[in-house]
Amino acid sequence: MSVKIQAANVHVIEVKLRGEFNDAEGAAAFALLKEQGLTALKEVRTGRLYEVAGSLSANQAHQAGKDLLCDAVTQEFRLVPAAPSPMNGMNFWRVEVWLKPTVSDAVGATVAEAIAEGGLPRPAAARCGMLYLLNGRAVKAQVEKAVARSLANPLIHRVVVTEAHP
Amino acid sequence: MSQLAETSEDLFPILGKPAKELRALGDARHLSLSDPEWAAIQAHFKALKREPSLAEVETIAQTWSEHCKHKTFTSPIRYTEGRKTRTIKNLFAETIVAATEAVKKPWCLSLFKDNAGVVAFGKKWALAFKVETHNHPSALEPYGGAATGVGGVVRDILGVGLGAKPILNTDTFCFGRPDYKGALPEGAHHPTRTLRGVVAGVRDYGNRMGIPTAGGGIWFDDDYRLNPLVFCGTVGIMPQWAVKKEVKPGDLIVAVGGRTGRDGLHGATFSSANLGADAPSSAVQIGHAIQEKRVLDALLAARDKKLYGSVTDCGAGGFSSAIGELGADCGALVRLENVPLKATDLDSWEIWLSESQERMVLAVPPKSLKALEAVFASEGCELAVLGEFTKTGRLVVMHHERTIVDLDMKFLHKGLPRVEREAVWTAPPAGKAAGGAAKKAGDALREMVGHLNVCSREWVIRQYDHEVQGGTVVKPLQGVRHDGPGDACVIWPHAATGDMEDFSCFAVGHGLNPDYGRIDPYYMALAAVDEALRNLTCVGADPARAALLDNFCWASPEDPRQLGALVRAAEGCAAAAKGFGAPFISGKDSMFNQSKDEKGKELPIPGTLLISAMAPVPDGRKAVTMDFKGPGNALYLIGRTNDELGGSLYHRVLGRAGGEPPKVNPASAIDGFKSLHAAMARGHVLSAHDLSEGGLALCAAEMGFTGEFGCLLDLDEVPRDPRIYSNETLLFSESPSRILVEVKPENESAFLRQFGKSAKSAMVRRMGQTTANPILKVTGLEGSTILEEPLKELKEAWQAALPKVLG
């Protein structure tokens, strides 16, 4: 398994829909994963991941999350710590779907532009990934296979599946 | 100058190498060059007494690819039909082009040469139409493949003449059935996933670009499960002065739009190859619709200021084909160091060949550069001067101090060796259909309305913004509840022309039915043209002004039977064009749509022809929809019914094979269409719907449940071949050229007057009436009721089929 190693000047900003709002994208992902045999799944919630590389400090990345990337009403955000989070059995899974570096990332380009326009240092690069938080018992290989057949295409995506907090 | 390729890693030594070795070298780079092509390249460089560079070989391979040169259609073919063998020198020229020249329409402004066909639309405007396929990329990555397919055809429209404004997208797909339960080879996506991804890709790119997606269709057949077909079409509008383009030596080569990265390398050559597990991942891209929207906005603003002399899009082959084409008649000198890059580690040949999306190339007189820069800057769109067009007749590409390409334009564009291929066509044995027991008419009809090939497409259509630009006056979903199956969309392009007083509109319709082609591709082609024109006529478009587009998707032309079927289809297209008096204005073909299935056996797609047709609707306020409008109105059937159940939906539902496919008689068909059009122009027609898959029964059911009125039909009144004694044949035969029409009783005689003599020849006949009770009731030949179905239930079955498999 590969936990992403983050250099000092790479920040991953995680933006999630707050728990009180209906997550229609999560519901769609839930249905697709069930079709692929993850029958014990109870819920899927979604979010976006923004990987920003360049000269931004942690404070500036925080500011970008707050002012530019996170909706003040519906979303919450955090900087994803570089260290892996502690495990919690097989009941919760964190799935990150990133475009491979060879594939151009339109959203990433918009984000880099918006950060620069917001008065922060222009990032050297920005990439956007999808985050799926799975609630339900499963085996990692099973999750990986189901994701590769529904939410991601191994030809263009890099998928990272880790056990997660509830 | 020719200090070609100083460093040895730039070279690609081929001189003196045997064919086998060259083939291996080519395959390793996905070049898709044949032995005779390698031999021609070898001979060319032997005469020059030097080795080619890698970039030169890549440039030649791209330029000579099936994708760019359409070798199958333009190379000689030895064609054997029965005991007769003849040589076709150039299939394209002898069929589609020859027929178009024969019908000679003065309103055709640009045919076959440019990025799209162009026809006049009134005195001031012109419409450009192009349909492309993006099959292989969509098989690998459905979302990205379909999205970049839309992006590509939109750029074709931006790159036709001096650029047209896209005002309509059409999308037609062929997939395996979404409920396919069989095995699939490693790496292949399930048809359901392909469908969802393709629809989402078309949706996201088209919606973001602000182009209404309002036409198209879907065909399901398990033989498409490994090779789905994705046809993306775009119609654009431009002032007639912008149809002509010209590159002048001394013009600057200016690239606009997205940056260049390692995306989509080998797209052109890849699309000519069999789809295999070793597909290069770089051939797949996601697309950036907003980048393309920026290009669109800036380009059209610059066009109206007349700041450039020519333009083309960067598609397959990237700069190499865009600049190679623009400079074909003069020459070009390119400096790659000026190309804006996404990543800095690209090799020279990669920059030159990259297929990064959302890029266009302009030919700009030096004096206009400053103004052009200002326009693009104001839209936040990047621009770079890459060099200039010359009068050397050579394509020269430099990267810093190195010359990486120095090719004779004539060799590049005319040097492709033509190889003769074998083609064989064997007519199917005549005779009766076999297999499958008959079903009760009601049971068959209920099964047919829920069949995947005719059921409601609402699940798909609602996801497209089919009303952006505010001109969709006849929508793809029609009727009381806005959910019935319209025959074609009618577009009122006021947003583009700025003139809300002018109600000149146009319509776009389609025809496609590979099941007819399984019996005889010649009649498939005729039927497809007929269907497209029927659809246009039904909404009020002028069938005498229809322009056609052909898109052939075929398996390997190296198989003589496949190529024979292709010849047959092309000849059907020619016969249709001449018979209907409708010119082809553009077309495209996609070959090698076959792959190894899970057992390693080649699975070819059925030979598939999509005909797209476009015609003006002189006054959009006179357009007609297909829903019954009220009770007590007369129902007229136009066109003769024959025993033509071969390839029909009825046979598919019964599991029958063989039989006669529908055979079009273009002369009497166009007669009927023109008369109907005249009746519509006078306001005598309440609703009209064409008879296609499922025949009369399905047509009447759809008109009924969409308008929420019933009807009473008498089969004995159907204009028909007198040898037909079967009610089922009259209900379900798919004889072409037929349209069911609703007319107010007080308008009946005026309506019939438009048909002149044909009214007497029983080509049009009153055979029923609408009723308040929403029931489809049919009296059989023997005078008793043979079908009585509540329309509500039929509609429910018709609506439930797709959501059931897609969620």
Place this chain on the structure above:
Amino acid sequence: MKKPKVLILRAAGTNCELETANAFKAVGGEPELVHISELRTGKKKLMDFAILSIPGGFSYGDDVGAGKVLANQVRHTLTDLRQFVRLGRPVIGICNGFQVLVKAGILPHSNACDQSASFTVNDSGKFETRWTHLRINTQSSCLFFKGLPEMIELPVAHGEGKLVLKSPRHLEDLKKTKSIALQYVTEDGKLMGYPHNPNGSIFNIAGLTNPEGNVLGLMPHPERFVSLHHHPNWTRQTYRKAPIGLEMFKNAVDYAR
């Protein structure tokens, strides 16, 4: 007669600007398409215009959230927008423009800077285009709806149109201040769920106005109903009413005169 100048705001990805301009032109306005970069450089000034319209589309691809990037730009570039509103000049945000107005904190309350509402993905999980029945809040003083019948029809086309509020308290506020301008209803005027409410918006809200009534944001597209022939049922003799969208633009232009 005086032709009020209408600023139709453009940015990368706006795509309903031309038909919106045609609609304003048809009712006697003088529309001008202005790119946000022209406002940023000062080449064009908001205060020179009588009406502001933020049209539909996918500004910046709706990357990061529908209208979010353009909303940030509006906050920073159109600094005189609040004054424009205070002066009572009409502002209309359609679809993406509505999302921009809400995310820029102009609606529901243009004098508070905080964002108190937002949009999420439609409950159906899909982008959808459909005609909707709508009820105008006759209690609200929104100038765009002056003299219109209570029940109207307009098409929607969006994927992220579910209006949500920061807290239930805000709904009571909106009711009290008569800020709810437009609701999705059934043909006979009832509040019902999908597909009548196409996105799952709270209290079926389709459009919001400020209490003063000169700012309107709505998800449906009035510029797609400016001719009788836009209505999906114009070919059925049952539909013979005036095109509602045109009336809305006319109200704004008449008011600005």
